[in-house]
Amino acid sequence: MFExxxxxxxxxxxxxxxxxxxGSFYALxxxxxxxxxxxxxxxxxxxxxxxxxxxFVAWLALQHFGLxxxxxxxIAPVVVGAFxxxxxxxxxxxxYKLDHLYGLLLTxxxxxxxxxxxxxxxxASGLPYVIPxxxxxxxxxxxxxxxNYRAWVIAxxxxxxxxxxxxxxxxxxxxxxxxxxxxxxxxxAFGINVPRMITxxxxxxxxxxxLAGVLAAPIYQVSPLMGSNLIIVVFAVxxxxxxxxxxxxxxTGFLLGLIEGxxxxxxxxxxxxxxxxxxxxxxxxxxxGLFGRRS
Amino acid sequence: MAExxxxxxxxxxxxxxxxIAPEAKGKVMLAVSGLEAWYGESHILHGVDFEVRRGEVxxxxxxxxxxKTTTLKSIMGIVGQRQGSVAFExxxxxxxxxxxxxRLGLAFCPExxxxxxxxxxxxxxxLPPVVGxxxxxxxxxxxxxPNLKERLSSQGTKLSGGEQQxxxxxxxxxxxxxxxxxxxxxxxxxPVIIQQIGATIRRLKAxxxxxxxxxxxxxxxxxxxxxxxxxxxxxxxDRYESAELARNMDKLHEYLGV
Numbered sequence: 001m002f003e004x005x006x007x008x009x010x011x012x013x014x015x016x017x018x019x020x021x022x023g024s025f026y027a028l029x030x031x032x033x034x035x036x037x038x039x040x041x042x043x044x045x046x047x048x049x050x051x052x053x054x055x056f057v058a059w060l061a062l063q064h065f066g067l068x069x070x071x072x073x074x075i076a077p078v079v080v081g082a083f084x085x086x087x088x089x090x091x092x093x094x095x096y097k098l099d100h101l102y103g104l105l106l107t108x109x110x111x112x113x114x115x116x117x118x119x120x121x122x123x124a125s126g127l128p129y130v131i132p133x134x135x136x137x138x139x140x141x142x143x144x145x146x147x148n149y150r151a152w153v154i155a156x157x158x159x160x161x162x163x164x165x166x167x168x169x170x171x172x173x174x175x176x177x178x179x180x181x182x183x184x185x186x187x188x189a190f191g192i193n194v195p196r197m198i199t200x201x202x203x204x205x206x207x208x209x210x211l212a213g214v215l216a217a218p219i220y221q222v223s224p225l226m227g228s229n230l231i232i233v234v235f236a237v238x239x240x241x242x243x244x245x246x247x248x249x250x251x252t253g254f255l256l257g258l259i260e261g262x263x264x265x266x267x268x269x270x271x272x273x274x275x276x277x278x279x280x281x282x283x284x285x286x287x288x289g290l291f292g293r294r295s
Numbered sequence: 296m297a298e299x300x301x302x303x304x305x306x307x308x309x310x311x312x313x314x315i316a317p318e319a320k321g322k323v324m325l326a327v328s329g330l331e332a333w334y335g336e337s338h339i340l341h342g343v344d345f346e347v348r349r350g351e352v353x354x355x356x357x358x359x360x361x362x363k364t365t366t367l368k369s370i371m372g373i374v375g376q377r378q379g380s381v382a383f384e385x386x387x388x389x390x391x392x393x394x395x396x397x398r399l400g401l402a403f404c405p406e407x408x409x410x411x412x413x414x415x416x417x418x419x420x421x422l423p424p425v426v427g428x429x430x431x432x433x434x435x436x437x438x439x440x441p442n443l444k445e446r447l448s449s450q451g452t453k454l455s456g457g458e459q460q461x462x463x464x465x466x467x468x469x470x471x472x473x474x475x476x477x478x479x480x481x482x483x484x485x486p487v488i489i490q491q492i493g494a495t496i497r498r499l500k501a502x503x504x505x506x507x508x509x510x511x512x513x514x515x516x517x518x519x520x521x522x523x524x525x526x527x528x529x530x531x532x533d534r535y536e537s538a539e540l541a542r543n544m545d546k547l548h549e550y551l552g553v
Contacts, residue, residue: 175421178411188397189393189396190467
């Protein structure tokens with residue numbers, strides 16, 4: 001068995017896999033945050049709570065309606081997306097012309113309320129959610145053992161991220177979205193219903209968070225705090241990638257997941273802080289983020 | 296009121312290729328009366344009155360800050376708050392959101408051109424949705440502005456100022472809108488480009504487009520328009536048919552401070 005810098009390959013690839021899994025969630029969440037910030041000018045602090053809601057919708061659908069994982073992959077984004085649309089229509093809409101701070105405060109408050117309600121209802125300890133039968137098991141790749149479910153998470157999130165990138169950067173619908181991000185007034189004066197587009201974009205962004213929640217349910221436990229544990233790192237990812245770049249948020253998400261995994265192998269003490277060290281360095285060297293445009 | 300006979304004299308140009316019924320031509324297309332507008336706390340328009348008839352080119356003249364741009368924006372519904380009456384083809388638009396107003400068949404070309412940096416030239420060109428039948432084909436737009444054809448995959452804001460202006464005008468010709476609101480299309484452009492834009496506006500008029508033009512460049516406006524309205528401090532203070540211009544140059548110079 002060969003070793004790399006004194007590290008057994010199983011450990012190295014194992015941590016890289018965990019890094020990719022974490023990266024999948026970072027990418028899905030930071031993608032939604034970026035799209036929402038671009039069009040709504042809102043830093044969506046309740047993104048983690050909505051991710052948690054996605055996992056709970058999957059859990060509740062199974063417990064109360066017998067609807068399994070595959071159904072949950074569709075139901076959770078739709079239910080949480082609809083909840084997001086109600087939030088946007090009733091509250092966020094009033095804040096677009098104000099300073100970022102108001103949106104941040106409101107969504108932070110929403111996060112506290114949502115998490116509080118779930119904690120009150122389900123307790124703080126995690127609830128288990130089993131991997132669907134068709135995705136159990138693992139395959140031996142020779143250099144490592146790859147659990148099927150983890151491969152599925154990475155593949156699906158990569159697919160969803162790239163599909164989102166394609167729609168935004170390469171289609172007519174995406175052109176409307178990019179144009180409205182730059183100059184919503186003019187786009188509306190061309191005859192496009194920009195307020196409706198904003199509502200649907202928010203619904204889509206939080207739907208991505210809910211999808212990530214369903215993907216996460218069998219890996220982590222379903223818990224009211226699963227979102228707040230993750231969201232701080234995700235915000236660091238968004239800032240490192242540069243607010244507003246779609247591909248930037250995807251690449252940075254996966255990359256930082258991998259870096260985190262590698263750090264666990266080579267210098268475990270720093271694994272919890274490495275992303276924030278990178279954040280500080282990036283802010284010093286390139287304040288607009290790795291992929292951000294200088295404004 | 297502009298009696299049709301005189302107008303026919305003025306715009307006796309190339310044959311009209313658009314499907315405007317003869318009896319419809321010359322009917323009031325846009326009637327603005329008592330229009331007031333605000334940006335936040337500041338009251339910009341204090342009761343603007345004028346009208347544009349089908350097939351006409353009408354200009355709003357006036358010094359900086361007279362309210363010309365705000366008038367165009369108020370017609371499109373993109374100011375903070377507006378009051379009064381803006382009727383387009385008989386439809387009252389004062390309470391409509393701007394996307395509904397655009398769908399009635401108006402299109403706006405803003406002073407700053409509003410080319411999108413995150414879209415390439417082609418995406419910019421096809422961005423505005425079609426709001427009516429009879430819009431120009433892309434090929435026809437390329438015959439007006441051949442430069443655009445060679446720059447289709449360039450980023451929108453990498454174009455020169457003149458090309459950006461052509462793109463800003465070109466993209467609203469596709470939509471089938473019948474009334475074009477052009478805000479200072481010659482601003483900051485070289486004389487040869489200004490000539491090209493002037494020729495384009497003449498051609499659009501010949502094709503039956505109706506145009507409301509805001510211009511600082513008086514000589515440019517005088518050569519194109521059927522009628523001129525002079526604005527001062529948020530009101531229309533005077534109007535001249537194109538034939539009356541020569542007789543009133545002194546007064547106009549006074550208004551415009553040239």
